Amino acid sequence: MSDGPVLNIDLEHQQGAFRLAVSLRLQGGLTAFYGRSGSGKTSLINLIAGLERPDVGTISLGEQVLYDSARRINIAPEKRQIGYVFQDGRLFPHLDVAANLTYARRFITTELSPDRFAQIVELLGISALLGRRPATLSGGEKQRVAIGRALLSEPQLLLMDEPLASLDAARKAEILPFIENLRDQLKTPILYVSHAMEEVVRLADSLVLIDDGRIIAHGSVEQTLSRLDLRPLTGRYEAGAVLQVEVCAHDHAYQLSTLRFAGQQLVVPAVDLPIGSGLRVRIRARDVSLSTSKPVNTSVLNVFAATVMEIAPDEGPHCEVLLNIGAPLIARITRKSAAELGLAIGKKVYASVKAAAIDRHNLGLRGSPVNHS
């Protein structure tokens, strides 16, 4: 997708008592900025968009320098060619949907082909809304139009600031596939700000963890989420290891699918995808149980031989255990169980994962795998 980094950021920015100090090199694909609210995610993308101005530093997109405090370069937001989808949509209330979508037309230098308009409208499923006023749209429809409007400004980079945060679960489920489509079909790199881990797992190629104005970690979603030391930030309850898998068989009688990864197989409730499709699965740590001998006569369909790599107790009754099953897997068990099983680093155990624990929310469609070196 790209030869060098798409986006280079080195900056410091003071905002009242809050200090943002960031150094980042981002590739193409979809990068998620994850962190709790107030961690500086939105400030960071506002700085990239040019809506705020850093105190010192540089920002460059591809070959173009957007900001350089030393050389006194500060490209105006309208000249940065960066699309921005705001959390609250921000559609122009005095224009209908079609006019909102084509708002950027008069400002872009390249001629917008009718095909492009049709393609975006089709991709986002908004052709029926073109004559409507923003005030008459649902939250989900507004966000789809806002995404379309940003894309039709032909951006070199698309920023999305928690585009789903103001929507209920049903509306989220309605929009997620559209974002997956645009990640896979358009070449535009996307920065996606979120504090919902399930969106990150489902959408992101790489993950930037931000806390208190600093970058804590940056890497592929799989690597970053299997690091036990980041658990306090990635969320103990919701998080778990993420596996890159491929659909290898369907069992129509029992409505199950078999997924393959690293020489292992994982059985899950049927996924409606052709054999060979790439997929990402999150296995929540709390859905993994451990035993020292191979469980027999069990309802659990997935049992993996595992080696204990790391044990991280928390302040409470639990501890997290990082396992190697050919790929990283995390189990969340009580400290009591860990003691009784005599868990120690290097010990061989069996990890059980209930197929029923893996639902639609834990599956992410994968486009072409992105290399993280």
Added chain:
Amino acid sequence: MQVFSLTAYEIEAIQLSLQVAGLALLGCLPLGLVAAWVLARCDFFGKSLLNGIVHLPLVVPPVVIGYLLLVSFGKQGLLGHWLWESFGISLAFNWKGAAVAAAVMAFPLMVRSIRLSLEAVDGGLEQAARTLGASPAWVFVTVTLPLILPGILTGTILAFARSLGEFGATITFVANIPGETQTLPLALFSLTQAPDGDAGAARLVVISVGIALAALIASEALARRINRQLGNHV
């Protein structure tokens, strides 16, 4: 049917009033937009003073404004002298002077309502327009201006009504000259001073009320249309 046709005196007063109010609006609108923008969006030393000066005509007796205009824009006044010498424009005792008096008195009403609607515009929409490629000037034309139209309309109607009704500053600045500075309220005043002017005064009262009501009804209809355009529910 004599009752329903206007006398020459009345037609003259009505025409003059509309002319004066029209010119006053023409001056008020662009200047009011600029002043409202500065007061709503800019932060600078002396902003409170500017705000005070703009609003002065609302709080001091109109005669004071009229007197200040007379002193500064009269033939002997500093500004009046300069206008006459440089451009050959005189405002003393003619209808243009009446328009200036009306404009000054109406100005704070115009500024106030435009400023309020400017402050109500969601800055986020303007930011969104910037990220879509619009320069600040384009953002103003394509986003801000359409969104503050209701405020501009309200301001215009208020200013128009204020201009039509202007009395104190006008009579002090440009006196009460029939056909030149005698607008409706001044004509009405003259009639109330005349021994047998009651009937004529009553007719002017009806005419004044009629014009004001027509303007209000027209603005209401226009406002409803604009709000529909903006997608606001009224």
